Amino acid sequence: MSGRITLALDAMGGDHGPSVVVPAAFSFLDKRDDVDLILVGDEAVLESQLGHTGARHAGRVRIHHASQVVAMDELPSQALRGKKDSSMRVAINLVKQGEAQACVSAGNTGALMATARFVLKTLPGIDRPAIICPIPAVGGHTHMLDLGANADCTAEHLLQFGVMGSALAAAIHDISNPKVGLLNIGEEEIKGTETVRDASQLLQESRLNYIGYVEGNDIFSGKVDVVVSEGFVGNVSLKTMEGVAKMIGTYIREEFNRNWFTRLLGLVALPVLRSLKRRTDPRRYNGASFVGLQGIVIKSHGGADEVAFENAIRIAALEVEKDVPARISRLMANEVNEGQGV
Amino acid sequence: MSGRITLALDAMGGDHGPSVVVPAAFSFLDKRDDVDLILVGDEAVLESQLGHTGARHAGRVRIHHASQVVAMDELPSQALRGKKDSSMRVAINLVKQGEAQACVSAGNTGALMATARFVLKTLPGIDRPAIICPIPAVGGHTHMLDLGANADCTAEHLLQFGVMGSALAAAIHDISNPKVGLLNIGEEEIKGTETVRDASQLLQESRLNYIGYVEGNDIFSGKVDVVVSEGFVGNVSLKTMEGVAKMIGTYIREEFNRNWFTRLLGLVALPVLRSLKRRTDPRRYNGASFVGLQGIVIKSHGGADEVAFENAIRIAALEVEKDVPARISRLMANEVNEGQGV
Known part of the structure; x- marks a missing residue:
């Protein structure tokens, strides 16, 4: 895969939310000029967090508003039903809609997995x-x-x-x-x-x-x-x-x-x-990868600091470049054909 | 528990057999004069291994002959059926017969567990x-x-x-x-x-x-x-x-x-x-303990050296002193009574 990469970041997730996600995002943008980032979360909070630093990467980072946040101890089923405008859900939606090629979240693992599976669905054969x-x-x-x-x-x-x-x-x-x-x-x-x-x-x-x-x-x-x-x-x-x-x-x-x-x-x-x-x-x-989905979802540790979260972003970009889901699909199709004696 | 402690050592078990077990035994006897040891295995091999050093602990170490050895990769069921005079089996028998209060083996874990369970049986309620x-x-x-x-x-x-x-x-x-x-x-x-x-x-x-x-x-x-x-x-x-x-x-x-x-x-x-x-x-x-048996069996790592094997002997002596099986029985009986509303 060539060309520009766009990643959606759940800016409200994790123990530290935007205070970690935003600096990690900027640090990553400094290193990679082929990547654009979408910060998903409360617009007012993110605006203030961005402050004047946003100007440095004008056009390469934008805010996408989401009104809710999934709590770290919330039940996945609850998050799935009750938090349809959570930063986590909206970041995954952006992947589903093709606006981003991958998303990264430091939020609640169970909720992230349930939401990713519900929104993106699994790959054929998985x-x-x-x-x-x-x-x-x-x-x-x-x-x-x-x-x-x-x-x-x-x-x-x-x-x-x-x-x-x-x-x-x-x-x-x-x-x-x-x-x-x-x-x-x-x-x-x-x-x-x-x-x-x-x-x-x-x-x-x-x-x-x-x-x-x-x-x-x-x-x-x-x-x-x-x-x-x-x-x-x-x-x-x-x-x-x-x-x-x-x-x-x-x-x-x-x-x-x-x-x-x-x-x-x-x-x-x-x-x-x-x-x-x-x-x-x-x-x-x-940065752990959720594999087997029709889309790339990277889970950062909830307590991640800037350095750690930036690494999760790096992994997301790498999996986009390498087109991991397509490779899983191909390898799976290969197995299924094998099973049918083709 | 007070008084003298007698331990049976499977002298042929593990990757190194008597070349590790015998020196470990002597080193332990040097430190603890309340413990006697029985070396179980091929008499000729053990006699030559003991050499003149045996004299130093006269009366505190003796050889008990066993004609067979369980291989490290032998199936437990095979060892159980076909190796009735193995050093491992005979060491466990000595515990069963009350001649030793615990045994130590660096042999095949599966075979040791199967044999210990067959010979010693589990404690009531386990x-x-x-x-x-x-x-x-x-x-x-x-x-x-x-x-x-x-x-x-x-x-x-x-x-x-x-x-x-x-x-x-x-x-x-x-x-x-x-x-x-x-x-x-x-x-x-x-x-x-x-x-x-x-x-x-x-x-x-x-x-x-x-x-x-x-x-x-x-x-x-x-x-x-x-x-x-x-x-x-x-x-x-x-x-x-x-x-x-x-x-x-x-x-x-x-x-x-x-x-x-x-x-x-x-x-x-x-x-x-x-x-x-x-x-x-x-x-x-x-030195891992097999618990839940009517007797004390300590498993040493197969590749243990003298220092490591001696530690397994130490654990065996400690569990004899503390009478671990009796304490498990008492605690189990307590639970059963609880379950019956007593």
């Missing part, structure tokens, strides 16, 4: 959209899905996740046959559930580059490009990563704060510690 | 044994179960896991009402499976100190003493922890090896890095 995210791994990244949209999955759903993950990883990293692994546990005879075993069979028969079962530690080993799992397990695994990384960060701080000598060492080692912090900075990984 | 392990957390440890013995669980099983985890955490840490959390994912409406919701209800009605749902990152936050989960999720979470910790370790090494200056910093900061390494050393956490 029963359920999934949440996918890059995870740091030795030598690069692993893409893991589903990260929490689907708690009960059939083997067919897991196969579809494999297709979606493969299409996305191929698009984002320009690789031709991403290695797909199915998350399982290691013990024989108590190995996995029936669903996982059936899914492994389906993946084996598919045209994907399926390498078999992987375990939790393989996510980071670089041996696989896509890790497929149902959403409950995927979400627990993702949250476990966050928890471990945070705890080790605490340990490092504690060790360097133990006494005046270690504090001195910490000062001297600052360049190394900074570099380490940069590599493990979760903000660099902010 | 349908399935579970695997539990301490996890480092802010301010101490969290005990998490099940870590892979049970891939399909009912709500009742999860309640039983809560009881077992609570009894073990209370015993090991001398706390009276361990906080029990149920592992779940965070989104509303797609929150968990029916089983998890039902289990939450049962835990709420129990006499346990149930604090409600926790997410993957809460395992390390110190807000909970016991995390309950079905075995598939628990195993993935545990393996995820291992993977992240290893990757961050790699990052730290890479950052300090970047150039001569950072290598110099690494040398200067060595005391801090060593201390950090010690705190995150997985060997300090080696």
Whole structure:
């Protein structure tokens, strides 16, 4: 895809709303002159937030009014029925109407998924959209899905996740046959559930580059490009990563704060510690993709700061450039033909 | 429990067999003069491994011959039927017969669980044994179960896991009402499976100190003493922890090896890095307990070295001292009475 890209940002979503979204938007516009942004939300609030800085990017950023905001703890069904003019809903509508090619929101995950699914619909052959995210791994990244949209999955759903993950990883990293692994546990005879075993069979028969079962530690080993799992397990695994990384960060701080000598060492080692912090900075990984929809929707962490939210915008633009939904459609059609013996 | 403790060690199990188990045993005997050890395995092999060092602990260590060894990749059902004189089976038999109060094995997890369950049987009120392990957390440890013995669980099983985890955490840490959390994912409406919701209800009605749902990152936050989960999720979470910790370790090494200056910093900061390494050393956490059995069985990691295996022996002795199975029985009986309105 070439030409200009237009992205719709839910400017009211997340814990911080426009105070994070607007500066992140401007910072992104500074770096990319091929992208235009639509800030969706309360016009008065956004006008004041933009202030005179808006002038700098005249013509490349505009406000689209939406009168409602979905609360972070609102039930998805409630948001779907009662918040038809929410900033989240209107941003998704802009994608549906073709005014924007993707949208980004830091709002309520459940509501965003329900609304995106209702407005955009799933791609042909896809029963359920999934949440996918890059995870740091030795030598690069692993893409893991589903990260929490689907708690009960059939083997067919897991196969579809494999297709979606493969299409996305191929698009984002320009690789031709991403290695797909199915998350399982290691013990024989108590190995996995029936669903996982059936899914492994389906993946084996598919045209994907399926390498078999992987375990939790393989996510980071670089041996696989896509890790497929149902959403409950995927979400627990993702949250476990966050928890471990945070705890080790605490340990490092504690060790360097133990006494005046270690504090001195910490000062001297600052360049190394900074570099380490940069590599493990979760903000660099902010931005999960909802895949399997007829449109691109990126979910930012609710507590994202400017740096993190800007990364989610970057991912949205990248998925537009790579035309991820079309690639998923093609790969899915390929599988269906295979299934019919064509 | 007072008096002498006797532990049976499967001396042939694990990737390294007697070359790890025997030195670990001696190192442990050096530290604890209230413990006797039985080394179970091939007499000739063990005699030669013991050599003259055995004399140092005369009377406190003896060999019990077993003619077979369960392979690390052997099917549990095969081991159960065909290896009736395996070092693993004989070590468990010694517990059954009261000759030892606990056994430790680094062998095949599935075979060890199947054999332990067959020989020792579960405690009254417990349908399935579970695997539990301490996890480092802010301010101490969290005990998490099940870590892979049970891939399909009912709500009742999860309640039983809560009881077992609570009894073990209370015993090991001398706390009276361990906080029990149920592992779940965070989104509303797609929150968990029916089983998890039902289990939450049962835990709420129990006499346990149930604090409600926790997410993957809460395992390390110190807000909970016991995390309950079905075995598939628990195993993935545990393996995820291992993977992240290893990757961050790699990052730290890479950052300090970047150039001569950072290598110099690494040398200067060595005391801090060593201390950090010690705190995150997985060997300090080696030794998972099989709970819910009429006897104490500790599973060491298959690849454990001497330090790690010795830690598993230490855990076995601790659970004997604290009489963990009896405490689980009492807590379970308490729940059953509660259920009957007593």
